[in-house]
Amino acid sequence: MSLYQQIYDTVRRIPYGRVSSYGRVALLAGLPGHARMVGYALHALGSHGDDVGEVPWWRVVNATGYISNAYQPELQRALLEAEDIVVDHRERVDLRRFLWEGDESML
Protein backbone atom coordinates (compact mmCIF):
# COMPACT_ATOMS: atom_id res chain seq x y z
CA MET A 1 0.00 0.00 0.00
CA SER A 2 1.35 3.40 -0.97
CA LEU A 3 1.94 6.21 1.49
CA TYR A 4 -0.81 8.18 -0.17
CA GLN A 5 -3.36 5.39 0.28
CA GLN A 6 -2.40 5.21 3.94
CA ILE A 7 -3.01 8.94 4.24
CA TYR A 8 -6.34 8.73 2.40
CA ASP A 9 -7.48 5.92 4.70
CA THR A 10 -6.74 8.06 7.74
CA VAL A 11 -8.59 11.07 6.31
CA ARG A 12 -11.57 8.81 5.65
CA ARG A 13 -11.71 8.11 9.41
CA ILE A 14 -12.39 11.75 10.30
CA PRO A 15 -16.04 11.80 11.46
CA TYR A 16 -18.72 13.96 9.90
CA GLY A 17 -18.82 17.37 11.55
CA ARG A 18 -15.24 17.19 12.89
CA VAL A 19 -11.83 18.26 11.55
CA SER A 20 -8.22 17.14 11.95
CA SER A 21 -4.89 18.78 11.11
CA TYR A 22 -2.25 17.80 8.57
CA GLY A 23 0.12 16.95 11.37
CA ARG A 24 -2.37 14.76 13.25
CA VAL A 25 -3.34 12.92 10.09
CA ALA A 26 0.34 12.25 9.46
CA LEU A 27 0.73 10.98 13.03
CA LEU A 28 -2.33 8.71 12.85
CA ALA A 29 -1.15 7.43 9.48
CA GLY A 30 2.12 6.36 11.06
CA LEU A 31 4.15 9.15 9.47
CA PRO A 32 5.02 11.46 12.40
CA GLY A 33 6.41 14.80 11.35
CA HIS A 34 5.29 14.52 7.75
CA ALA A 35 2.50 17.06 7.73
CA ARG A 36 3.59 18.51 4.41
CA MET A 37 3.30 15.14 2.75
CA VAL A 38 -0.33 14.96 3.82
CA GLY A 39 -0.99 18.28 2.10
CA TYR A 40 0.87 16.98 -0.92
CA ALA A 41 -1.21 13.80 -0.99
CA LEU A 42 -4.47 15.70 -0.76
CA HIS A 43 -3.34 18.02 -3.53
CA ALA A 44 -2.67 14.96 -5.67
CA LEU A 45 -6.26 13.74 -5.22
CA GLY A 46 -7.49 15.76 -8.17
CA SER A 47 -4.70 14.87 -10.57
CA HIS A 48 -4.67 11.11 -10.34
CA GLY A 49 -8.34 10.95 -10.32
CA ASP A 50 -11.22 8.97 -9.06
CA ASP A 51 -10.85 8.69 -5.30
CA VAL A 52 -11.63 12.37 -4.77
CA GLY A 53 -15.25 11.66 -3.95
CA GLU A 54 -14.59 9.23 -1.13
CA VAL A 55 -11.93 11.23 0.70
CA PRO A 56 -13.28 14.07 2.90
CA TRP A 57 -10.25 16.33 2.26
CA TRP A 58 -12.12 19.42 3.44
CA ARG A 59 -12.03 18.14 7.05
CA VAL A 60 -8.29 18.75 7.15
CA VAL A 61 -7.04 22.18 8.27
CA ASN A 62 -3.66 23.32 9.62
CA ALA A 63 -2.47 23.11 13.23
CA THR A 64 -3.85 26.54 14.13
CA GLY A 65 -7.29 25.82 12.67
CA TYR A 66 -6.87 27.82 9.50
CA ILE A 67 -7.82 26.60 6.04
CA SER A 68 -4.50 26.06 4.26
CA ASN A 69 -5.97 25.01 0.94
CA ALA A 70 -4.36 27.19 -1.73
CA TYR A 71 -6.71 26.04 -4.45
CA GLN A 72 -10.33 26.22 -3.31
CA PRO A 73 -10.57 27.81 0.13
CA GLU A 74 -14.10 28.96 -0.68
CA LEU A 75 -15.23 25.44 -1.55
CA GLN A 76 -13.62 24.00 1.58
CA ARG A 77 -15.36 26.63 3.70
CA ALA A 78 -18.71 25.79 2.12
CA LEU A 79 -18.27 22.05 2.62
CA LEU A 80 -17.31 22.55 6.28
CA GLU A 81 -20.28 24.81 6.95
CA ALA A 82 -22.51 22.26 5.29
CA GLU A 83 -21.53 19.96 8.19
CA ASP A 84 -22.36 22.65 10.75
CA ILE A 85 -18.70 23.36 11.40
CA VAL A 86 -18.25 27.05 12.20
CA VAL A 87 -15.68 28.90 10.06
CA ASP A 88 -14.99 32.50 11.09
CA HIS A 89 -14.47 35.47 8.79
CA ARG A 90 -10.74 34.77 8.65
CA GLU A 91 -11.19 31.18 7.46
CA ARG A 92 -10.48 29.69 10.85
CA VAL A 93 -12.15 26.79 12.67
CA ASP A 94 -12.30 26.61 16.49
CA LEU A 95 -10.24 23.50 17.18
CA ARG A 96 -11.40 23.37 20.79
CA ARG A 97 -14.86 22.53 19.47
CA PHE A 98 -14.27 20.60 16.27
CA LEU A 99 -10.86 18.93 16.40
CA TRP A 100 -11.01 15.16 16.18
CA GLU A 101 -8.06 13.78 18.16
CA GLY A 102 -8.39 10.32 16.69
CA ASP A 103 -8.38 6.97 18.41
CA GLU A 104 -5.20 6.66 20.51
CA SER A 105 -5.14 2.93 19.92
CA MET A 106 -4.52 3.40 16.22
CA LEU A 107 -0.99 4.51 16.97
Place this chain on the structure above:
DNA sequence: CAACTGACTGCCG
Protein backbone atom coordinates in the same frame (compact mmCIF):
# COMPACT_ATOMS: atom_id res chain seq x y z
C1' DC B 1 21.78 15.18 -11.08
C1' DA B 2 20.91 20.06 -8.77
C1' DA B 3 17.40 23.36 -7.73
C1' DC B 4 12.82 24.75 -6.73
C1' DT B 5 8.26 24.35 -4.80
C1' DG B 6 4.66 23.74 -1.77
C1' DA B 7 -3.00 21.81 0.89
C1' DC B 8 2.83 22.12 7.27
C1' DT B 9 4.86 22.75 12.01
C1' DG B 10 7.22 24.19 16.13
C1' DC B 11 10.16 27.54 18.00
C1' DC B 12 11.75 32.30 18.81
C1' DG B 13 11.54 37.26 19.21
Place this chain on the structure above:
DNA sequence: CCGGCAGCCAGTT
Protein backbone atom coordinates in the same frame (compact mmCIF):
# COMPACT_ATOMS: atom_id res chain seq x y z
C1' DC C 1 -1.14 37.66 17.74
C1' DC C 2 2.36 37.99 13.86
C1' DG C 3 6.27 37.37 10.92
C1' DG C 4 10.66 34.83 10.13
C1' DC C 5 13.14 30.42 9.80
C1' DA C 6 14.83 25.97 9.62
C1' DG C 7 13.49 21.03 9.03
C1' DC C 8 10.66 18.17 6.06
C1' DC C 9 10.26 15.24 1.29
C1' DA C 10 7.99 13.82 -3.20
C1' DG C 11 7.35 15.66 -7.75
C1' DT C 12 8.75 19.03 -11.43
C1' DT C 13 11.78 21.57 -14.04
